[in-house]
Amino acid sequence: MNGVAEQSTWLPQDQAPLLLELIGVSAHYDGVLALEDVTFQVRRGDRVAIVGPNGAGKSTLFNVIAGILKPAQGQVVMHGSGPNGRLNVGYVPQRNRIDWRFPVTVADVVMMGRVGRIGLLRRPGRRDREAVASALEQVDMAHLAHRQIGELSGGQQQRVFLARALAQEAELLLLDEPFTGLDLPSQEALLEILERLHGQGITMLVATHDLTQAAQFFPQILLLNRRVIAYGTPEQVLTSEMLGQAYGSQMHAVSSHAGELLLADTCCGGGLPPVEKLLGTRERPQRVWPIRTGRD
Numbered sequence: 052m053n054g055v056a057e058q059s060t061w062l063p064q065d066q067a068p069l070l071l072e073l074i075g076v077s078a079h080y081d082g083v084l085a086l087e088d089v090t091f092q093v094r095r096g097d098r099v100a101i102v103g104p105n106g107a108g109k110s111t112l113f114n115v116i117a118g119i120l121k122p123a124q125g126q127v128v129m130h131g132s133g134p135n136g137r138l139n140v141g142y143v144p145q146r147n148r149i150d151w152r153f154p155v156t157v158a159d160v161v162m163m164g165r166v167g168r169i170g171l172l173r174r175p176g177r178r179d180r181e182a183v184a185s186a187l188e189q190v191d192m193a194h195l196a197h198r199q200i201g202e203l204s205g206g207q208q209q210r211v212f213l214a215r216a217l218a219q220e221a222e223l224l225l226l227d228e229p230f231t232g233l234d235l236p237s238q239e240a241l242l243e244i245l246e247r248l249h250g251q252g253i254t255m256l257v258a259t260h261d262l263t264q265a266a267q268f269f270p271q272i273l274l275l276n277r278r279v280i281a282y283g284t285p286e287q288v289l290t291s292e293m294l295g296q297a298y299g300s301q302m303h304a305v306s307s308h309a310g311e312l313l314l315a316d317t318c319c320g321g322g323l324p325p326v327e328k329l330l331g332t333r334e335r336p337q338r339v340w341p342i343r344t345g346r347d
């Protein structure tokens with residue numbers, strides 16, 4: 052995936068101001084515990100992949116941060132630039148949770164991002180129309196502004212929702228499995244856009260099932276399985292011990308002689324050779340062995 056900055060461009064974030072803190076957050080749906088005692092911090096400019104098995108609570112975490120679901124316990128502390136530290140959060144939900152038959156144009160969808168600023172009953176002004184046009188430019192979708200949203204490809208729809216978050220002037224982007232169902236070129240195009248936005252200082256949390264992508268393009272990874280299993284750099288988080296805790300003992304991480312990180316799914320269905328064979332191979336190992344952990 053060329054054109055996307057390497058991890059080395061990431062500067063240590065420990066001096067950047069805090070943007071978001073979750074402190075002992077638990078959340079449930081009708082008695083089903085989805086998050087338990089979740090504590091972590093996000094600093095301004097962070098780019099974090101949220102990984103974990105199906106049902107680990109990734110979407111629930113986003114719902115809590117976006118204020119859609121109230122935590123049963125714990126606190127979500129925001130250090131945004133709005134009144135009382137309110138954080139302007141742009142949420143791009145999973146594509147399969149959106150009704151694409153809704154008869155609206157691309158520009159209409161992006162204008163929805165402005166509702167918080169213009170109010171429900173007022174008409175959009177010149178500044179709003181400019182914000183929509185600029186957001187569509189940033190995701191290379193200006194030429195499709197007047198198309199119906201349902202007529203677009205999956206990758207294009209994903210970009211429109213990203214534009215909506217940009218028009219909202221979001222400080223924090225929450226992207227729930229944005230790469231699911233996209234072909235490789237569309238994934239690469241989306242990664243390049245995310246890279247560009249990150250360069251503009253936008254903080255982002257991205258839920259993904261693709262550990263390879265997480266390790267390659269995200270300086271920080273939060274490994275979740277209802278609780279936080281690990282949070283740190285890919286090297287800190289993607290260890291056999293942590294992966295085993297999240298996914299079960301069939302998922303391993305091993306280091307090659309060159310200190311490169313390999314990941315292997317030794318599960319029967321994984322379609323990959325066992326770790327011992329990987330280590331014995333004479334071929335130059337990939338930096339990260341490609342595995343996928345869920346349905347995307």
Ligand SMILES: Nc1ncnc2c1ncn2[C@@H]1O[C@H](COP(=O)(O)OP(=O)(O)OP(=O)(O)O)[C@@H](O)[C@H]1O
Nearest residue numbers: 080083085103104105106107108109110111112345
């Ligand atoms: N609306 C809901 N009502 C009841 N239970 C729910 C609801 N949404 C999620 N859950 C349950 O909460 C838990 C966490 O679900 P969540 O969707 O947050 O996980 P996830 O990590 O995003 O999963 P996936 O990777 O499959 O998208 C699961 O047990 C799920 O069944």
